[in-house]
Amino acid sequence: MAEYRYLLGALGLLGAAAAAGLPYRTDVTTYTLASDKIVTPVKIVLLSDFHNDRSDKGTIALAERVRKLHPDLILMPGDMAEEHNHQERTFLLLRNLAGIPMYYSTGNHEEFRWDLTALKQRFRDCGVVVLDEKTDVIKIGETSLEIAGISCRQEMKNFTPEEISALFHTDYYRILLSHKPNWINLYDRVECDLTVCGHAHGGQWHIPVADIPIAAPSQGLFPKYTTGIHDLTYGKMLISRGLVRHYHGIPRLYNNPEIVVLNLVNPHENAK
Numbered sequence: 118m119a120e121y122r123y124l125l126g127a128l129g130l131l132g133a134a135a136a137a138g139l140p141y142r143t144d145v146t147t148y149t150l151a152s153d154k155i156v157t158p159v160k161i162v163l164l165s166d167f168h169n170d171r172s173d174k175g176t177i178a179l180a181e182r183v184r185k186l187h188p189d190l191i192l193m194p195g196d197m198a199e200e201h202n203h204q205e206r207t208f209l210l211l212r213n214l215a216g217i218p219m220y221y222s223t224g225n226h227e228e229f230r231w232d233l234t235a236l237k238q239r240f241r242d243c244g245v246v247v248l249d250e251k252t253d254v255i256k257i258g259e260t261s262l263e264i265a266g267i268s269c270r271q272e273m274k275n276f277t278p279e280e281i282s283a284l285f286h287t288d289y290y291r292i293l294l295s296h297k298p299n300w301i302n303l304y305d306r307v308e309c310d311l312t313v314c315g316h317a318h319g320g321q322w323h324i325p326v327a328d329i330p331i332a333a334p335s336q337g338l339f340p341k342y343t344t345g346i347h348d349l350t351y352g353k354m355l356i357s358r359g360l361v362r363h364y365h366g367i368p369r370l371y372n373n374p375e376i377v378v379l380n381l382v383n384p385h386e387n388a389k
């Protein structure tokens with residue numbers, strides 16, 4: 118009988134520990150990168166892996182939270198529309214961000230949809246620039262950015278670093294949107310200042326206190342590339358932990374969803 122009580126107590130403690138790590142809030146993580154190519158400071162918000170995982174009310178609140186950050190532009194490197202499951206929330210989010218320049222490239226959940234052409238058109242109808250092997254130039258104050266995006270293909274061999282580098286046509290600050298951070302060996306050889314990714318969902322579950330990610334798609338157990346800024350030969354790779362809270366019903370643990378803010382500054386100026 119005593120052993121039974123101990124077992125129940127242990128299970129209760131485990132349940133309480135798991136509940137404490139549920140994704141009750143969405144973090145805002147801020148980074149700053151400096152480059153001589155930046156004249157006027159630029160504030161970027163990076164949103165990825167929305168997966169339609171908010172209620173309508175939560176989606177509007179998320180958009181409002183982003184608006185209050187006053188971004189100059191928003192980058193979305195994929196998995197913003199999870200198949201057809203509550204997909205209207207994706208467009209609710211985009212409509213509530215209207216007026217802010219938005220750039221998008223596909224994730225694995227979008228790239229293989231039979232209705233991908235129509236889906237991309239719906240993004241465009243919300244004012245989003247869809248970057249599928251294309252680039253766009255935007256000027257923020259005195260700073261010009263050239264932004265490219267590549268589709269989330271099954272294998273990195275579908276692209277070469279030379280092909281991706283050739284997408285860029287200027288010497289402006291170069292940004293590449295590409296969903297999967299595990300393609301880091303490819304990005305490493307692309308002549309680009311910044312590559313932004315998502316996909317890893319921060320590692321889904323973290324070991325508490327040690328804060329070690331446990332698993333991520335395309336990387337398996339104890340993944341290396343789930344968050345933060347990583348050095349590349351030509352520039353940096355920035356990974357968002359993503360916005361999804363429950364991936365196909367499985368909650369994140371000790372790994373909150375996040376909105377990423379990136380301030381691009383001139384090395385001789387302060388971030389705004």
Ligand SMILES: [Fe+2]
Nearest residue numbers: 166196224316
């Ligand atoms: Fe995802």
